[in-house]
Amino acid sequence: MDGFWPVPDVLTYLAGDWRTERTVRDLASGDEGVFSGTTAFGRLEDGGLLSHESGIFVWQGVPRPAERTLRFLPGATPGTADVRFSDGRPFHDLDLTSGHHRADHPCAADLYRGDFTVLAANHWRTVWRVGGPAKALLLTTDHTRETPTPGTDEPPIP
Structure with a gap:
């Protein structure tokens, strides 16, 4: 598990505001887009978090506003989360107690496979690979x- 930063409670770790940078690569065409924005994780009354991501997505040179909202609810095991779309539909589970988690989300005939890695106290990464007949x-x-979290002595993020 070299390079992973274990997180005892994912909801405590995620709470707050994050700078969000994403690359989107179409593996069939080679086209690439970039999202730049923020994600705010605010507390819900049930102990979960409401995640609101907003920013600008540039695809094929055209910038457009983009946003999404997810609900991170307390998971079945302490320290984990049950991630849901804003309308309540299940998305995936999330357990970062080892600093790394893999989750699958079937979407019609396509499969989204997500790798979640905590790299430091103030830096985490998701990598979604999407495959199927449509994507x-x-x-x-x-x-x-x-x-940054006070008291964390970590190197600058490249």
């Missing part, structure tokens, strides 16, 4: 905490 994509997202 062949690679989405890599880096999240960097807007206000």
Whole structure:
């Protein structure tokens, strides 16, 4: 598990504001897009988090506003989360107690496979590989905490 940063409680870790940078690569065409924005994880009354991502997505040279909202609810095991779309549909589970987690999400005939890695106290990454008859994509997202956690002595993020 070299290079992973274990997180005892994913909801505590994610709470707050994060800078969000994503590349989206269409593996069939080679086209690439970039999202740049923020993700705010605010507390819900049930102990979960409401995640709101907003920013600008540039695809084929055209910038467009983009946003999404997800709900991170307390998971079945302490320290984990049950991630749901804003309308309540299940998305995936999330367990970062080892610093790394893999989750699958079937979407029609396509499969989204996500790798979640905590790289430092203030930096985590998701890599979604999407495959199927409709899509062949690679989405890599880096999240960097807007206000670093006090007392963390970590090297600058490249």
